[in-house]
Amino acid sequence: MTRTLSYVQAFNEAVRQEMAADDNVFCAGEDIGAFGGVFQTYAGLQKQFGERRVVDTPISEQAIIGLGVGAAVTGLRPIVDIMFMDFICVAFDQIVNQAAKLKYMFGGSATIPLTITTGGGGGLSAAAQHSQSLEALLCHIPGLKVVHPSNPYDMKGLMTACIRENNPTIMIKHKRLLGMQGPVPEESYEVPLGVANVLRQGTDVTVVGWGRMVNEALAVANKLADDGIDVEVIDPRTLQPLDTATIVESVKKTNRVIVVHEAVRFGGLGAEIAAQIQEEAFDYLDAPVGRIAAPFSPVPFAPVLEQAYLPSAADIEAKIRAIIARPGA
Amino acid sequence: MTRTLSYVQAFNEAVRQEMAADDNVFCAGEDIGAFGGVFQTYAGLQKQFGERRVVDTPISEQAIIGLGVGAAVTGLRPIVDIMFMDFICVAFDQIVNQAAKLKYMFGGSATIPLTITTGGGGGLSAAAQHSQSLEALLCHIPGLKVVHPSNPYDMKGLMTACIRENNPTIMIKHKRLLGMQGPVPEESYEVPLGVANVLRQGTDVTVVGWGRMVNEALAVANKLADDGIDVEVIDPRTLQPLDTATIVESVKKTNRVIVVHEAVRFGGLGAEIAAQIQEEAFDYLDAPVGRIAAPFSPVPFAPVLEQAYLPSAADIEAKIRAIIARPGA
Amino acid sequence: AAGKLAEAAKLPGFLHLYVGQEAVAAGVCATLSDTDQITSTHRGHGHLVAKGGQFNEMMAELMGKATGYCKGKGGSMHISNLAVGMLGANGIVGAGAPIAVGAAFANKYKDNGNVSAAFFGDGSTNIGAFHEAANMACALRLPILFICENNEYGEFTPRNKTMAITDIVDRAAGYGMPGVIVDGMDVVAVHEAAVEAAARARRGEGPSLIEAKTYRFYNHHGIQNLGLKYRADDEVAMWRERDPIFTFEDRLINARSATRSDFDDVWAELRADIAASIEFAEASPFPTPDQLLADVYTVMPANVMAATAS
Amino acid sequence: AAGKLAEAAKLPGFLHLYVGQEAVAAGVCATLSDTDQITSTHRGHGHLVAKGGQFNEMMAELMGKATGYCKGKGGSMHISNLAVGMLGANGIVGAGAPIAVGAAFANKYKDNGNVSAAFFGDGSTNIGAFHEAANMACALRLPILFICENNEYGEFTPRNKTMAITDIVDRAAGYGMPGVIVDGMDVVAVHEAAVEAAARARRGEGPSLIEAKTYRFYNHHGIQNLGLKYRADDEVAMWRERDPIFTFEDRLINARSATRSDFDDVWAELRADIAASIEFAEASPFPTPDQLLADVYTVMPANVMAATAS
Numbered sequence A, B: 001m002t003r004t005l006s007y008v009q010a011f012n013e014a015v016r017q018e019m020a021a022d023d024n025v026f027c028a029g030e031d032i033g034a035f036g037g038v039f040q041t042y043a044g045l046q047k048q049f050g051e052r053r054v055v056d057t058p059i060s061e062q063a064i065i066g067l068g069v070g071a072a073v074t075g076l077r078p079i080v081d082i083m084f085m086d087f088i089c090v091a092f093d094q095i096v097n098q099a100a101k102l103k104y105m106f107g108g109s110a111t112i113p114l115t116i117t118t119g120g121g122g123g124l125s126a127a128a129q130h131s132q133s134l135e136a137l138l139c140h141i142p143g144l145k146v147v148h149p150s151n152p153y154d155m156k157g158l159m160t161a162c163i164r165e166n167n168p169t170i171m172i173k174h175k176r177l178l179g180m181q182g183p184v185p186e187e188s189y190e191v192p193l194g195v196a197n198v199l200r201q202g203t204d205v206t207v208v209g210w211g212r213m214v215n216e217a218l219a220v221a222n223k224l225a226d227d228g229i230d231v232e233v234i235d236p237r238t239l240q241p242l243d244t245a246t247i248v249e250s251v252k253k254t255n256r257v258i259v260v261h262e263a264v265r266f267g268g269l270g271a272e273i274a275a276q277i278q279e280e281a282f283d284y285l286d287a288p289v290g291r292i293a294a295p296f297s298p299v300p301f302a303p304v305l306e307q308a309y310l311p312s313a314a315d316i317e318a319k320i321r322a323i324i325a326r327p328g329a
Numbered sequence C, D: 001a002a003g004k005l006a007e008a009a010k011l012p013g014f015l016h017l018y019v020g021q022e023a024v025a026a027g028v029c030a031t032l033s034d035t036d037q038i039t040s041t042h043r044g045h046g047h048l049v050a051k052g053g054q055f056n057e058m059m060a061e062l063m064g065k066a067t068g069y070c071k072g073k074g075g076s077m078h079i080s081n082l083a084v085g086m087l088g089a090n091g092i093v094g095a096g097a098p099i100a101v102g103a104a105f106a107n108k109y110k111d112n113g114n115v116s117a118a119f120f121g122d123g124s125t126n127i128g129a130f131h132e133a134a135n136m137a138c139a140l141r142l143p144i145l146f147i148c149e150n151n152e153y154g155e156f157t158p159r160n161k162t163m164a165i166t167d168i169v170d171r172a173a174g175y176g177m178p179g180v181i182v183d184g185m186d187v188v189a190v191h192e193a194a195v196e197a198a199a200r201a202r203r204g205e206g207p208s209l210i211e212a213k214t215y216r217f218y219n220h221h222g223i224q225n226l227g228l229k230y231r232a233d234d235e236v237a238m239w240r241e242r243d244p245i246f247t248f249e250d251r252l253i254n255a256r257s258a259t260r261s262d263f264d265d266v267w268a269e270l271r272a273d274i275a276a277s278i279e280f281a282e283a284s285p286f287p288t289p290d291q292l293l294a295d296v297y298t299v300m301p302a303n304v305m306a307a308t309a310s
């Protein structure tokens, strides 16, 4: 049975169902227990499963991740929450040097079924330390898997897959999508990690994006259809491992591609995607792989500045028109 | 007067001369005082300048960076050391959310003339937590500048420039180059930040690399000259801001380019360089921008595995021969 | 000074209000000069005002205006005014303390007789950065005051869920510094403790920890936040009884050092200042988009600009 | 067990030797079972052996052989053996403690009666991860032992330069756990303290901190390291006088519970085991390059492989 749920409710339902199915699953994080989390993503879970399984922790991001790593390596299936994505920096050693590397350093003897959840993205005037999109930092680290759903359906399916995954995963919730409504099946299901989603078929140009940006891209694509511009829109959904094959296949058809993300352009994931596309579809490209991303600055507080900072539908439309206009090879 | 100095001595001399010239310059880090640093990069400085200006700190990377940020914003010119680059993860919040963003968050009122020095790179069987090349993480962060010298001359000049720079800089010392000898002028000088160095002029293919890898590339280039393959070798020296113009100019001449680095390939700086090249020299490229980098795994301990892991001269030569062989447009 | 802080309650939007804790910032900053420095937290307005920040520039910043202390780039969580030694609110819990340690280091290095003070909450003492800062300051014997505002909650979680101790001062001995508990609702008590700690620091005897027992009257941020309940009404009421400003007023009046009408004047003036600052802020222009890339670096490198242009 | 640890001194290459501190790992681990867990440090051989690790697999790992505990991928700084609850040496100072907290959480969660123990050095208590781990363990009342091996130095820097306290136990009260100082050169004293702390943890009464005053006989890593001097000869000599193994032997002999020849047998056996392990390790094959990408994930994703092939 499919009903309409919000992005937050879809997340919450995935956790609830997995906790009900497996006693080894528990949650820990700041304010997630009695309060349900500052974004209410964990709402009601402590009431249902008790303080044993839904744990309010001190403000100690390093120990929160360490708690997850240690519990995972000794047989549990932890879900630990880092309130804002910016705060992964505080726990970066435990994520990058411990969670990601333990299995390898131990010659494979360890298994780390750990899920880290966090809220990313801008658009709330939350300024430089509460608005970042840092997925590129995590995708560069062998041993981690990174997902970033753009809608309630993918949220539930990806979160379920993360919890069941036997390697450390990071679930990035976009703060601006928390209230987004969409159809979500009641029964539990997985959206497999590493499989992109072609949101719209098109022949003229491919746009790759994730999180809030891919929804912007889809809206622009539907609008441009009236002008006879046929845009293919791809949401990788999982950023690491990245489903390059689906993207490359699309580019071989459209011969033009744009990657859009909220993160800073320099060193963003768009760079890796562009590099891989030109490596694997060089002879098919009629134009350079385009990138739309944030400029090289911290996220500003003032709404006027933040609007100028974040990529917009207008930026996407302009870039699509420009790349279409470029004479091909 | 120019003499031969090691990479470490060149670093040490730059710090010594700047400390002698400016009392606001001081150094702080673990074991750098009485002991001179585990790599002896700070050898003799405490003896010369005293405990006031060369400070042994507790094992507290977050507080070490914070000490630098707070002292910089109140008028000093700190040099703080993070022993191994892998440990920047422990202090990542202070680097990424504080040092890099303070000026912007304060509307420009703060000035942060902070230099962070650290030892990066593999090749010492130091395993997964003491061998990483994490420059891509730092180059993605607006507000930071990142340098990584490949020889003693650049080391002294870049370190001098970092100390005099009024924005946070990160000086990456390559652990395998510490003993490298080379000519270094006695008088102090700057190698300007953001200016690449064309180590070898060539017409057939451009190879971009830094740290130990660019030296490997240069050796390969000189060897291939005998086979009539004329390779241009570029060392950006500064990784952020990156001197894209010099690279693009070269590519417009050679029409073929390879980027080589020790860091993991996925999301490495090579991706950004490849993305920028295809954006700015698309019509000049006769082949996809090539990348030579580490595979997607932590750095292994066993020498046999680490050798297989790190890019080698053989890899560079093979890639050059392959890209030359590819029929152009 | 304490009186001034009452204005916090009038700020618009999503903010971490300082109301209820005014006696702490006021009592501490009253013994600091403009050349002494403080680092603040996400709850920074009170610290800014107590340290000598002006309403106009503060209000403008909170509204994201170009005339604000941070030109609208920082907002509430990054509000700062280096001119009066306010080294910034901070959006990262615990991150201010190491920066205050750096300021203290610079003061000792220059031997300028200045001290720095790090303000932080009870919950913040559970994070690593606080620990490293406290230990380093003691190891290097730096002139610094660690001011813990223990309001018994970190966001929506009570202290007893996140630590097994009741008093934060129990942590002082682990670093080798003295620690005292003061009534954070009593501006005089706070001030006396701060005077002693500052004098000690200026004498070169190193750091001190002051734990001020206090309470925040409004929600973690904003007035109502999500409206969810996590504190007992009578607990809030009990603390509101002890409002640091009104109790201080009564005390002065009873001591005959001031009259009710004196305070009426102060409040009137205050309300006028606040009204004026709101007017100033509202009349101020927003920053223009061309300011987006200003202030990332002292000078924006040309190649960054180039790589940035989408 | 203590005797066994003497082998550390015979390991080749660049290693953080445990020699001198054997009584600590031996005394603590003697009260732990294979289902209890420990986390170790960069100085991990002693902990591994004391927890029941075998010489052969350890020696092979130190030589980077495929037959090692980590198939040659971890080496000295990441040596581990989950089968006996040794959750790994760690190259990052302080990083082991939060992981031990996680193991303790799992034990309490499963109510399996097991405890975990985190070993760390004096210098490591200055890093944030230690602080967060200690506080969280106390806040959640977890069954864990915090074992500080205070050898008075962090690398080449004496304790008094990096902290203003002399005894690490002074930090225990700040978390709300008991702390005791024991003679780290006396395996019996260490053992008695560990037995009590473990019993307390198993009774559900939460964490304890044990500070063992000890000393490392060799250099920070290797025997000579850079050969630079940072400790007084007579200081080293004084501590060597108190060698935890030889003093323990003498004690047993004086108590008539053992004879010199008993120990001669133990040492002979030990030397034989070590010689055998070196033979085993040397005879073992190196890992093959095709193993490079194994063990990054449980199953290497196809698209990662693709993107990886240069």
Ligand SMILES: Cc1ncc(C[n+]2csc(CCOP(=O)(O)OP(=O)(O)O)c2C)c(N)n1
Pocket: A030, A059, A061, A083, A087, A090, C042, C043, C091, C092, C093, C120, C121, C122, C123, C124, C125, C151, C153, C154, C155, C220
């Ligand atoms: C590293 C980090 N973790 C979590 C948060 C979210 N957060 C903001 S304020 C706060 C509570 C802080 O509690 P306390 O230190 O007692 O200060 P109070 O809000 O009570 O004044 C938390 C958890 C943050 N900003 N930074």
Ligand SMILES: Cc1ncc(C[n+]2csc(CCOP(=O)(O)OP(=O)(O)O)c2C)c(N)n1
Pocket: B030, B059, B061, B083, B087, B090, D042, D043, D091, D092, D093, D120, D121, D122, D123, D124, D125, D151, D153, D154, D155, D220
């Ligand atoms: C985060 C981090 N900082 C610095 C180091 C370098 N380092 C390795 S061991 C060590 C000293 C540790 O001292 P202590 O905790 O007393 O242990 P000991 O070596 O004395 O046994 C240091 C600084 C590291 N490995 N990790």
Ligand SMILES: [Mg+2]
Pocket: C121, C122, C123, C149, C150, C151, C152, C153, C154, C155
């Ligand atoms: Mg609080």
Ligand SMILES: [Mg+2]
Pocket: D121, D122, D123, D149, D150, D151, D152, D153, D154, D155
């Ligand atoms: Mg030690």
